[in-house]
Amino acid sequence: MKIVKIEGLTKRFGDIIALDNINLEIEEGEIYGLLGPNGAGKTTAINIICGLLNIDKGKIYVFEKEIREDPDFIKRNIGIVPQDIAIYGDLSAYENVCFFASLYGLKGKELKESVEMALEFVGLIDKAKEMPNRFSGGMKRRLNVACAIAHKPKLIIMDEPTVGIDPQSRNHILESVKKLNKMGSTIIYTSHYMEEVEAICTKISIMDHGKIIAEGTKEELISMVTDTNTTFITVGSVVGIDEEKLKEITGVKAVEINENVVKIISSRDVCNLDKIIQYFTSKDIPIKNIKSEIPDLETVFLTLTGRKLRD
Amino acid sequence: MRILSIMTKEFKENFANKQVMLLMILFPIVIIAILGFAFSNNFNTNFKFQDIKVVYTDKSGNEGISLGFKKFIKAGKKIGIEFKEVEKIDEGINNIKNGKYSAYILLNNEGIILYKNERNDLEANIIENMVSVFVDRYKTIDAIAKVNPLGLKNITNIERDFTKIVSLDRKKALTSFDYYSVTMLTLIILYGSIGGVFAIDDERTRKTGMRILASPTKKYEILTGKLLGTAFSVFIQSVIIFAFSKYIYGAYWGHDIITVFLLITSEILFSVSIGIGLGFIIKNGRAAQGLVNAIIPFIAFLGGSYFPISSMNSKLLIKLSNASPITWINTAIFNVILNNDYKYILTAVLVNLIPALFFIVLSAYLFKKEAF
Numbered sequence: 001m002k003i004v005k006i007e008g009l010t011k012r013f014g015d016i017i018a019l020d021n022i023n024l025e026i027e028e029g030e031i032y033g034l035l036g037p038n039g040a041g042k043t044t045a046i047n048i049i050c051g052l053l054n055i056d057k058g059k060i061y062v063f064e065k066e067i068r069e070d071p072d073f074i075k076r077n078i079g080i081v082p083q084d085i086a087i088y089g090d091l092s093a094y095e096n097v098c099f100f101a102s103l104y105g106l107k108g109k110e111l112k113e114s115v116e117m118a119l120e121f122v123g124l125i126d127k128a129k130e131m132p133n134r135f136s137g138g139m140k141r142r143l144n145v146a147c148a149i150a151h152k153p154k155l156i157i158m159d160e161p162t163v164g165i166d167p168q169s170r171n172h173i174l175e176s177v178k179k180l181n182k183m184g185s186t187i188i189y190t191s192h193y194m195e196e197v198e199a200i201c202t203k204i205s206i207m208d209h210g211k212i213i214a215e216g217t218k219e220e221l222i223s224m225v226t227d228t229n230t231t232f233i234t235v236g237s238v239v240g241i242d243e244e245k246l247k248e249i250t251g252v253k254a255v256e257i258n259e260n261v262v263k264i265i266s267s268r269d270v271c272n273l274d275k276i277i278q279y280f281t282s283k284d285i286p287i288k289n290i291k292s293e294i295p296d297l298e299t300v301f302l303t304l305t306g307r308k309l310r311d
Numbered sequence: 312m313r314i315l316s317i318m319t320k321e322f323k324e325n326f327a328n329k330q331v332m333l334l335m336i337l338f339p340i341v342i343i344a345i346l347g348f349a350f351s352n353n354f355n356t357n358f359k360f361q362d363i364k365v366v367y368t369d370k371s372g373n374e375g376i377s378l379g380f381k382k383f384i385k386a387g388k389k390i391g392i393e394f395k396e397v398e399k400i401d402e403g404i405n406n407i408k409n410g411k412y413s414a415y416i417l418l419n420n421e422g423i424i425l426y427k428n429e430r431n432d433l434e435a436n437i438i439e440n441m442v443s444v445f446v447d448r449y450k451t452i453d454a455i456a457k458v459n460p461l462g463l464k465n466i467t468n469i470e471r472d473f474t475k476i477v478s479l480d481r482k483k484a485l486t487s488f489d490y491y492s493v494t495m496l497t498l499i500i501l502y503g504s505i506g507g508v509f510a511i512d513d514e515r516t517r518k519t520g521m522r523i524l525a526s527p528t529k530k531y532e533i534l535t536g537k538l539l540g541t542a543f544s545v546f547i548q549s550v551i552i553f554a555f556s557k558y559i560y561g562a563y564w565g566h567d568i569i570t571v572f573l574l575i576t577s578e579i580l581f582s583v584s585i586g587i588g589l590g591f592i593i594k595n596g597r598a599a600q601g602l603v604n605a606i607i608p609f610i611a612f613l614g615g616s617y618f619p620i621s622s623m624n625s626k627l628l629i630k631l632s633n634a635s636p637i638t639w640i641n642t643a644i645f646n647v648i649l650n651n652d653y654k655y656i657l658t659a660v661l662v663n664l665i666p667a668l669f670f671i672v673l674s675a676y677l678f679k680k681e682a683f
Contacts, residue, residue, distance in 0.1 A: 047521075050525045051525070052521060052524055052525055071527075072527045075525065075526060075527040076527050078525070080522065080525045082518055082521060082522060084518040085518075086517060086518040086519045086521065086522045087517075087519065088320070088324060088517070088519060089517075090323075090324050090327035090328060091320070091323060091324060091327065095320075095323065099316060099320045100522060100523075100526065102312070102313070102316040103313055103316060103317075103523060103526035103527070103528045104526055104527065105312070105313075105527070107312065147522065
């Protein structure tokens, strides 16, 4: 089942084109990453999926329904974790979650249980009666997540949920995303932290200037820009190293020697590190360090746009 | 259900903000005490019936009425009211205009006409009450005389009835605490508009509005919940101020508390609706608050919140005061409390509810066009 399907979506704000003819499909059960720098159009896309913004052109289907066909049904089944912490500082953590859950029609015992479950899930159950004004940034972020999941949505949209928080809370949130996914929710996760997207997303779209410039799994995206891995081997002495012999190892495409570092470029689809190490040990050349440089999404983004993600 | 959720959330939030809550409740309570003590001599606490002077002209040409009216004068004189008969109607009216007399009673062949001196509200109202009793009584006597003249024997002493009315009014002399309990309450309710402003603006600045809009909640539910939640908060504040003024300061609130609170509720809806409207129009809570803070003292001054405008003897100010909604609400409340007089209620309620309705419709329109 396609949870979200977007066809030719265009959104303008005056003269600025925020989204330019976007097409994407999100399957049920995916953790779908929208990766892009600030201003790429990620939040605009999310606001449109949530029914918060009108579109200028194109079609959007959520849960296989056209977005204007049954907005109530769609909204009832979406949970949004906004980029900004959207909670009431003067209401307790429990009251915050309870209020937002009640807007989705939960009441009575079901409401109470759902609120407690959501707080338990984000690790704030023991802080339920406390005011978020006194929470750390990480705890507020976790409460921000709890407010979005108490009504058990089928689709959870997380818009940069880890901005400005400590590593512990970040890990907690990333683990929560995986758990929610395992529990059956489809997740749309936007971030400009490529390591987060790499770590949790099953499919990724890279956005820039309102366009999707690449889409696929992490491996598919990397293979779009490079088909090689680079290995740096620091040795005690380069005396006796035969570059031609190294090039004969399966998959090795090029060898460069710089002082006592040997740089070996190999095909990505060949595992030859064991053979390379064997070559050095057979020549009694001591290995001091081995470092592999595997291209990441940052490299992909840099290659595709000429800019770094956080420029 | 969602309206109730939003209402409850607004109420909890308002009461969670202890600073604002203390200000909204403590401020009027303290000001009532300060102004109550400071101006205690300026109010008519030692009211005497000898202060009431009435001028009249009898051109009824009806012996029955004339006789009844003479009894009326006799009853009034007994409690110290001064009566003077004048021949010319103009002379009587001029006596009211120049403030020499509290009221002018003209008896002609069409009935009884009462001219009141607006500057002596209390005295004029007492006379009005007495005249209305006289008229009612005369109508009864006239009706009985036409049907059963013998029945007239059973009519009780007319003098005693007037004395009863007058003695009731005696209790209603306005003290400074009575005055400021009403005016400070109606003044602080105006500041409830700031609650309306921030009911909208806070959702915008905290980004929670976006979250509400992403839920299946309808915009009318949001608007209604916010209006009722904020209004209910101000209502509870009003009840606390009312109770404190009544039971601690001993302020007189009359016998018809329900009507008084009906008027107060209409003012609450007025101020909260304006606040919500401004929250949508100005889109900057602090700026909207500044505007409200600048306007309210002016409206309150004209409405007699700080002292009765009539005491300044300025025709211009009295005319201008009609433009202040507080004038109408205060007048209506004082008339209910002091005179059991309900004639200003409809005007006061309409003066509050018509702008309230306008701002609610405007807010709904602005909300429809865009989000928080």
